[in-house]
Amino acid sequence: MRLAFPFSAIVGQEEMKRAILLTAVDPTIGGVLILGHRGTAKSTVVRALPALLPPMSVVRGCRYGCDPDNDTRRCDDCRARIAAGEKLRHDKHPVPVVDLPLGATEDRVVGALDLERALTRGEKAYEPGLLARANRGYLYVDEINLLEDHLVDLLLDVAATGENVVEREGISVRHPARFVLVGSGNPEEGDLRPQLLDRFGLSVEVTTTTDLDARVEVIKRRDAFDRDPEGFTAKWASEDLDARKHVERARKRIDALKVPDAVLRDAARLCAAVGTDGVRGELALLRGARALAAYDGARAVTTAHLRTIAPSALRHRLRRNVLDDVGSAVRIERAVVDVLGAA
CATH class of the missing domain: 1.10.8.80 (Magnesium chelatase subunit I, C-Terminal domain)
Known part of the structure; x- marks a missing residue:
């Protein structure tokens, strides 16, 4: 697996890093919109996020990552298991950080018919999409201002209800889909629709630093990471761990x-x-x-x-x-x- 550039090694961009950290402390803040020119660490900060997120409890065997301690936000599968008398067990899983590509189809986002089971067994079964994978985690959209309108409409519906409802091809599925939406983009390439803009809890404007020493430090750290990703990541592991402990303590208080x-x-x-x-x-x-x-x-x-x-x-x-x-x-x-x- 490709290593991500360490969060703590990112030079400057303090407001952006703070906004991301605060959503880890309290996801109800809402999403984070990061606007700025290319090469200002917008994607880098999101790729580094998983190292800062404490693991979460997930119902064992649940395809949607349901919370075992929340009875009101369960998928149909978990409700059926409880109704059948099964005692739900749980495991610790990493918090998901899921990419939503600009060219993604609606079926890939919301889920669709499982063609393999349909063809081999003749069964109608649901294959979860990106919204299911992102439940209780983060959904990241790079160049979000270029996202197609029908996908924007879909995200607005899910953000408003916290659920993904799929009614198609003889399939009827309802599952929780609560996530922190993180979007990044270059404002020179287009504006966001006001309805989507309003859904973000925080927004950040990032620029290329004009400080010569800071620019030199960016070059040095990036070059060191590219030459030895494992060694560079290990060097910054303690700082990332400190940030993760801060998040854990903040959640408790x-x-x-x-x-x-x-x-x-x-x-x-x-x-x-x-x-x-x-x-x-x-x-x-x-x-x-x-x-x-x-x-x-x-x-x-x-x-x-x-x-x-x-x-x-x-x-x-x-x-x-x-x-x-x-x-x-x-x-x-x-x-x-x-x-x-x-x-």
Whole structure:
């Protein structure tokens, strides 16, 4: 198996790395949208993600990775096994990180008739697709702004319900499909549909660094990895393990974190100031700030956590203003200073 470039060895891009880590702490934050030019480690950070994810408990023999501790999110197969009196056992599996290629067919994404069983045994059976593999994990779409409209519609439906429903060719299947959607792309190649854009909890804009020392360090590390992947990965293994332990500890403490009403009011005031639609902006701010506080080991969520998360949680939710020629990040920075005060 090809080794992935270590997460901890990625130079700079702190906001992108933080956004990915926070979804590992709290998947309910929603997906992460990473926009930037080529060669800015967008795909690299996603490929490195599995090393940071603690293993999860999965019902033994389940094709959809059902959670043995969650009775409300079980597939039809697991429900049938329970109804038949079977006691479900469980195993530890790695958290899936699944690629959705741009050219994927709908059958490959949602699943389809198992042709081998149909031809050899004459049975109608369902072959799970990419959504089944990604359940309780991550679904990654590179160049997501170029994804075909019918696949975007499909992802929107599944994101809204948390289930994949397949009704075709005499097959009727319903299974859980809850995942963190990570999309990357070059904004110069096209925009995302507003409905899909709104589904991302956090967004990040990455650029090529102009710092000479940082660029040299990027070259050195990439060259070292290409020449000796095993040795380079081993060198950074302890740093990746530390990040994984931070994620595990944050998951255990996040539910006990206090969120003062004053912080919630600040979040609401900030979203009102920038004019976001609905309450998804406030929810993304709350969940992102809480996950950050848990990762940092804080006892409560503070305005400082809101200040850190605000650009990632809000920049993709701003309405376009043709009279304002500054970028969304600058507009967020102005609103943060106006509402929360200078840092």
